[in-house]
Amino acid sequence: MAELKSLGKVIETDVLVVGHGCAGLAAAITAKETDKSLRVLAVDKGSLGYGGKANKGGGHCAFIPEGAEETYVEYHTRNLGDYLNDQDLLRLYANSTRDILADIARWGTKIYGQDQPFNAHPMIPWKVVTVDLDFMLGHAKYAQSLGVKFMDKVSVVDLLTDGGKVVGAIGFSLLDGTTYIFKAKAVVLANGCQNWRIMRMWASGRGDGIAAAYRAGAKMRSAEFGSFIAMVNLETGQVGYGSEDALVNAKGVSLSEAARPFAQENPNLGVLGGVDLGGNHALFMYQEVLQGNGPIYEDKRQNGFVFSPVGRNLAPEVGRADPPWYRPFAEKFWHTLYAKKQKGYRSDNPLKETVPGLIGEFSPLWVSHEMACSIPGLFAAGDIAGNGGSFFGAVPSPPGRNRGTGMMAAWFMARIAGPSAARYAAGASEGTIDAAQAEALKKETFAPLDRASGMTTQDMVWRIQSVMQPIKYTAWKSEERMKEALGKILDLKAMLPTLVAADWHYLSAVNECRSMLLASEMFFRACLERKESRGWFLREDFKKRDDANWLKWIFLEKNGDDMAVSTQDVPMESYEYRPGDKVAPMVPLGPRPGGPPHGGH
Secondary structure: OOOHHHHOEEEEOOEEEEOOOHHHHHHHHHHHHHOOOOOEEEEOOOOOOOOOOHHHOOOEEEEOOOOOHHHHHHHHHHHHOOOOOOHHHHHHHHOOHHHHHHHHHHOOOOEEOOOOOEEOOOOOOOEEEEEOOOHHHHHHHHHHHHOOEEEOOEEEEEEEEEOOEEEEEEEEEOOOOOEEEEEOOEEEEOOOOEOOOOOHHHOOOEOHHHHHHHHHOOOEEOHHHOOEEEEEEOOOOOEOOOHHHOEEOOOOOEOOOOOOOOOOOOOOOOHHHOOOOOOHHHHHHHHHHHOOOOOOEEEHHHOOHHHOHHHHHHOOOOOOOOHHHOOHHHHHHHHHHHHHHHHHOOOOOOEEEEEEEEEEOEOOEOOOOOOEOOOOOEEEOHHHHHHHHOOOOOOOOOOOOOOOHHHHHHHHHHHHHHHHHHHHHHHOOOOOOOHHHHHHHHHHHHHHHHOOOOEOHHHHHHHHHHHHOOHHHHOEEOHHHHHHHHHHHHHHHOOHHHEOOOOHHHHHHHHHHHHHHHHHHHHHHHHHHOOOOEOOEEEOOOOOOOHHHHOEEEEEEEEOOEEEEEEEEOOHHHOOOOOOOOOOOOOOOOOOOOOOOOOOO
16 A cells, blocks of 8 residues: 555645635635634635636625515525525525625625615515626735635545545646645535536536535435526527527517516516526427427517616626726626627627527535535535525525525625634544545546547537536426436446546546536436426426425435435424415515616526
């Protein structure tokens, strides 16, 4: 057996944070603030200040106004989470958002629009402010001032365990292949969800941490809700913001109105309560095409989102935002995106073919209210555990299209995970790294470099995406089709030993393929278990919500070479809001100057 030091470079720390994006930075900061004597190290495949996906989007931050927290909890539970929420954790989230904004301001971030935040919806007390897209550079600088250490360009592949506890991790440098063995008293996974690399803006969600946690024995929850879908312009390959309000079939018939189940009874609500697009648009598009009414188009003459106040200020693709909302980095980002769209258009025809694009947001790593995973010594924060935390219920994290909840939820979880990991590390004894375990993991990780021929990672990624993208598998489900999809994934999984890597970057891509396949298997196994339709989860063979039998959370856990599936009743008896309650009708909260036409765009 090799000695530990012969396997690679051993680095010791008290708290290891894997990922230094939005959640990772916040977890590292709050861990260090909790106990300044602790050594805190954050490691990422990317560069400090640029990790994750939070700085590749809108920079939107949702918060709940004072006094409206319980209204938010009730509405979200009943209308969006569909009673699969951990209502206690959702309430904690609702009561934390204003404190979170105060914290990020203390960390050096300017918050735009606080004096007049956007009212995101006419009935739900949920408001939106923004930060500029360079905010993580400020957070990184603040973390460094506290003494947090950082390492870039390192792919963390697996967790190291000792006696059922996590005691570190193993990975390698993307630059020179150096093996790193991290010895830590506590590990915080904050390296994102699984998005299957189909949609460009979300492609950084590779799911490595989910896979590593599963292989180490951590349990997963609500994996069936990892099917977030957006509308994509086929000519440009970019998301068509606002296109959901301007969809027509080949005969010119509007699909947008048909996809709003509550529109006639509650004209102020719109799509699934007005703040969550759900799977309805993708489903209607799919069915229209099956019926011979495709292709589906966005009628750009009906889509005024880019020129609306919310478009101008929250997603400024054209023009200049109003002074309280002007963010120089965001404007550059969105203007560049708009220019790419314009360059991609092949004609002046206002009808642009539009297809559903799977984003995913698969985030099933189970966490407690302390953001502790099921293995001692392991904690998680951010998109990796959005559904595993289950406070948003039957929707894909962050949740769905609730604009601004992604970063807010990441900060919320990180502000708990960091201190929890710090307290655990302060009271933990030194663990022992098993050299034999590290040696076996290293051998498995580096094997693709030694293969002279085999399948490329590009080929494998395309094959996985070809299973995950089709609506018939991921959005509109049936037992027959899901078994077919799972079979395809298992066939690809059997081909993993044939993957080749030409260098260290491709070696990381091999691990990403392994993570994608494991996440896909989790998704379909959990989907097959849930025999109903609820929230974003829609089954052709079980079209109705079944509260009598399926007010349950679905769990997945490694059992040898098998994936064990189990369920747990949602503890409705201890929660405030239950199906069948007599609910008073909601009334509009007041005018929404400048708000989006249906919220959540």
